């Protein structure tokens with residue numbers, strides 16, 4: 706598996722995860738059961754930790770990093786991602802907190818200290834500035850982001866469907882190893 710130790714801490718990957726050979730996971734990272742990390746993802750848990758929940762997928766080319774502790778920011782900014790989350794292709798997640806059943810659209814950027822509540826849809830290419838809070842049940846789009854509208858029932862349902870689709874896909878990949 707493409708996991709590397711840093712400061713004597715190695716990534717910890719739960720059962721039934723798919724971690725693509727071309728991804729790089731460094732340092733203090735935990736990944737929950739049935740999650741998947743796709744080609745060319747770079748996740749660096751060096752100056753703080755990264756925690757990814759269960760049944761979450763991190764798609765191709767995404768970058769995950771964190772911010773160190775400092776006198777003005779005693780906890781720094783770890784990166785925390787909940788369960789059943791879809792991180793689309795080429796997203797940048799930096800020192801933020803994501804709840805459960807969230808879709809982060811392709812190419813979105815979520816910056817330090819931002820908090821995304823459960824059941825949020827972030828459109829492709831959205832920029833979430835530092836320390837913003839995204840309210841449960843809404844679609845956000847734009848650069849900088851704007852709260853676009855409440856989620857339709859079908860979109861709300863799709864958040865879990867998307868995560869489930871990726872659990873199935875990673876099972877197919879695991880079966881071919």
Ligand SMILES: CC(C)(COP(=O)(O)OP(=O)(O)OC[C@H]1O[C@@H](n2cnc3c(N)ncnc32)[C@H](O)[C@@H]1OP(=O)(O)O)[C@@H](O)C(=O)NCCC(=O)NCCS
Pocket residue numbers: 792793794809810811826827828829830831846847
């Ligand atoms: C935002 C999104 C959910 C569509 O929402 P929607 O309300 O159905 O949007 P519509 O297609 O009806 O377009 C409504 C308006 O929003 C604009 N829009 C659509 N997607 C947008 C986006 N990501 N960012 C900014 N504006 C967007 C449209 O251009 C349109 O503008 P207009 O009214 O001026 O013509 C979708 O475009 C999106 O970004 N999905 C993310 C897909 C993804 O990345 N999946 C993960 C990879 S697997």
